[in-house]
Amino acid sequence: MGLPDSAASYAAGPDLAPAALRSAGLPGKLRAAGLEVHDDGDLPHQAWRPDRNHPLAQNADQVTASLRQLADRLGPLLARGDFALVLGGNCTIALGVMAALRRLGTGTPGLLYVDRGYDINTPQSTTDGALDWMGLAHALALPGCVGALADAFGPRPLLQAHQVAWLGVELRLATDWEREQAARLGLHVTTSQALAADPAGAAMVALDYLPPGPLAVHFDVDVLDFTDAPLAENTDGRNTGPTLGQAEEALTQAARDPRIRALSIGELNPTRCAGEPDVLARFAGSIARILAVAAG
Numbered sequence: 001m002g003l004p005d006s007a008a009s010y011a012a013g014p015d016l017a018p019a020a021l022r023s024a025g026l027p028g029k030l031r032a033a034g035l036e037v038h039d040d041g042d043l044p045h046q047a048w049r050p051d052r053n054h055p056l057a058q059n060a061d062q063v064t065a066s067l068r069q070l071a072d073r074l075g076p077l078l079a080r081g082d083f084a085l086v087l088g089g090n091c092t093i094a095l096g097v098m099a100a101l102r103r104l105g106t107g108t109p110g111l112l113y114v115d116r117g118y119d120i121n122t123p124q125s126t127t128d129g130a131l132d133w134m135g136l137a138h139a140l141a142l143p144g145c146v147g148a149l150a151d152a153f154g155p156r157p158l159l160q161a162h163q164v165a166w167l168g169v170e171l172r173l174a175t176d177w178e179r180e181q182a183a184r185l186g187l188h189v190t191t192s193q194a195l196a197a198d199p200a201g202a203a204m205v206a207l208d209y210l211p212p213g214p215l216a217v218h219f220d221v222d223v224l225d226f227t228d229a230p231l232a233e234n235t236d237g238r239n240t241g242p243t244l245g246q247a248e249e250a251l252t253q254a255a256r257d258p259r260i261r262a263l264s265i266g267e268l269n270p271t272r273c274a275g276e277p278d279v280l281a282r283f284a285g286s287i288a289r290i291l292a293v294a295a296g
């Protein structure tokens, strides 16, 4: 399923990702890897525009409505036993996936959050007003978050700290607020450096921390070394972090985990690789190999 939506982003661009991944041959590569694919299509296209009435939490109502729609669409699909591949869009899509997993009622769900950032800012901790790096603050219902989004999926919090393991965080890019919250809540974090040094080992440590219920993996492509794979909206990751091949190793480890039910991909902006569009096919190939392991 695609979520061609950049309402929570810094600018338009990530809304183009589902179409770009389809054109790069993702469905065909999944089938060639032996998977049975049902393309559930896309939710409505929404391109970012400035929200001058709510500058510090831009387009929050639109984002909330779209995530509720995502959770509703994923529910029946997960209930019939399908694996969900969700193409964002931005990192807030992880909330829609976790809401759907919680509703399954098959145990406490866990989230492996593969991201260069914690994404636990709030409208009060930054002046940017982009919800894409505030998603998990809303899942955890941290002080200062937007009530409507924190309450969008039933009783808050959607997630407790013990349900999330962060993998690939670049600590020097975290805001002071994020560092304080991570320390206060004892968040389980594996750094970008540790992920690149031992991808499978780092993933195993993170997976070990998570509860026994259904597992979702969220893959923000900003975790990647941007020079190796120029895919992310955020270009901070030049010459640091795992290569696409190393990230594939880590996600393959997660794919071997019997709890896995969903993979979401966020923050891919296809205009970033206009000069080297082949990277999209390379990325699609990695995703297909990872999901083939999950299915096997």
Ligand SMILES: [Mn+2]
Pocket (backbone or CB within 6 Å): 091, 115, 116, 117, 119, 132, 133, 220, 266, 267
């Ligand atoms: Mn992110």
